[in-house]
Amino acid sequence: MNEYMDTLEQNERMLLADIDVLRNQFPQTQDLYREVCVAMFFRYGMTPTANKLYQLVRKGSMSAPAEALNRFWENLRDKSRVTVSHPDLPESLKTAAGDLVATLWSAAQNAAQETLASLKVDVLLQVEQANDKANLAVAARDQAISTFNSMQKELMETHTECDVLKHEITALISTNSSLESQLEDSKNDISVSNAKLDDALRELVLEMEKLRASAKLNEDRLASAERRALLEIDRERTANIRLQKALETARVEYKMKVDVHHAESNAFQSQMANLRQTIGNLEGAIQAASEAREIVNRELIQLKIQISNNTHALAGSAVERDLLLRKLHECELGAAKNAAAIQPTTRAKRRKTE
Numbered sequence: 001m002n003e004y005m006d007t008l009e010q011n012e013r014m015l016l017a018d019i020d021v022l023r024n025q026f027p028q029t030q031d032l033y034r035e036v037c038v039a040m041f042f043r044y045g046m047t048p049t050a051n052k053l054y055q056l057v058r059k060g061s062m063s064a065p066a067e068a069l070n071r072f073w074e075n076l077r078d079k080s081r082v083t084v085s086h087p088d089l090p091e092s093l094k095t096a097a098g099d100l101v102a103t104l105w106s107a108a109q110n111a112a113q114e115t116l117a118s119l120k121v122d123v124l125l126q127v128e129q130a131n132d133k134a135n136l137a138v139a140a141r142d143q144a145i146s147t148f149n150s151m152q153k154e155l156m157e158t159h160t161e162c163d164v165l166k167h168e169i170t171a172l173i174s175t176n177s178s179l180e181s182q183l184e185d186s187k188n189d190i191s192v193s194n195a196k197l198d199d200a201l202r203e204l205v206l207e208m209e210k211l212r213a214s215a216k217l218n219e220d221r222l223a224s225a226e227r228r229a230l231l232e233i234d235r236e237r238t239a240n241i242r243l244q245k246a247l248e249t250a251r252v253e254y255k256m257k258v259d260v261h262h263a264e265s266n267a268f269q270s271q272m273a274n275l276r277q278t279i280g281n282l283e284g285a286i287q288a289a290s291e292a293r294e295i296v297n298r299e300l301i302q303l304k305i306q307i308s309n310n311t312h313a314l315a316g317s318a319v320e321r322d323l324l325l326r327k328l329h330e331c332e333l334g335a336a337k338n339a340a341a342i343q344p345t346t347r348a349k350r351r352k353t354e
Contacts, residue, residue, distance in 0.1 A: 007124055011044045018043070019056055029060040033068030041072075048072070296335045303328055 026032040040046040053065035
């Protein structure tokens with residue numbers, strides 16, 4: 001099915017190419033439509049229609065392809081009809097002979113069309129195969145060109161690397177020569193250093209002998225110093241034991257003093273509690289005396305107000321005035337006594353607080 005569709009598309013493209021050629025050969029509209037009908041029917045095996053013709057040619061009005069198509073079919077029928085003309089043959093025989101020739105011509109034409117179609121298919125297959133081969137050849141050529149370019153690039157890189165390696169080899173050769181000369185110098189230096197090392201070893205042996213003798217002397221001195229240190233340690237241990245005993249005695253005495261101090265502190269705390277209670281009682285008495293004094297002061301103020309209000313009334317009654325004055329004097333004496341009683345209490349409170 002896909003091959004058939006591909007064949008139709010290819011025929012369509014080829015027909016369009018032929019139409020472009022026919023446009024130049026047949027400028028007249030009817031002639032162009034006629035030739036397109038011939039190409040479609042005989043060359044590509046397509047049945048021409050008015051719509052198809054107009055879509056392909058697109059020239060003139062819609063009636064132009066219909067008229068050209070009618071003329072094409074009439075000409076085709078006239079050409080396919082065979083006329084046998086002979087004066088001695090009857091009319092029926094002429095007709096039968098003509099029909100036979102027409103049938104033969106149609107059969108031959110159909111066979112030719114089938115042969116042409118098969119040839120077209122073969123040609124199309126060959127064209128496709130040729131196109132595939134051409135595409136493969138183009139791909140192979142592109143691959144070969146790409147491979148050649150890559151190989152050429154690699155070759156250039158190889159040449160560059162060779163040049164670099166040549167320079168490096170030259171540098172290494174010069175470096176090797178320099179290192180060989182340095183190696184000879186180093187060998188000479190090592191020989192000199194070995195001689196110096198032998199001298200240093202001999203001096204070191206002599207120095208070590210001296211150090212051994214000095215170490216022996218130091219060991220003897222260290223042993224005597226160690227003995228003296230042990231004696232000092234024993235004396236210090238004895239003194240430390242005496243100090244521990246004295247410290248224990250002092251600790252016991254301190255504990256006893258602390259206990260006595262705690263007892264005295266508890267007694268002092270009890271006395272302080274009693275004093276606080278006494279102070280509280282005195283403060284209550286002072287508060288009561290203050291309240292009594294406030295009451296007396298309020299009474300004095302009321303009496304003064306009453307005296308002020310009744311001054312005019314008292315002017316006519318001397319006896320009543322004397323009574324009021326006497327009462328006022330008594331109130332003042334009572335206030336003085338209360339004040340005198342409050343002052344000693346306050347002083348005693350202050351002394352106890354101090």
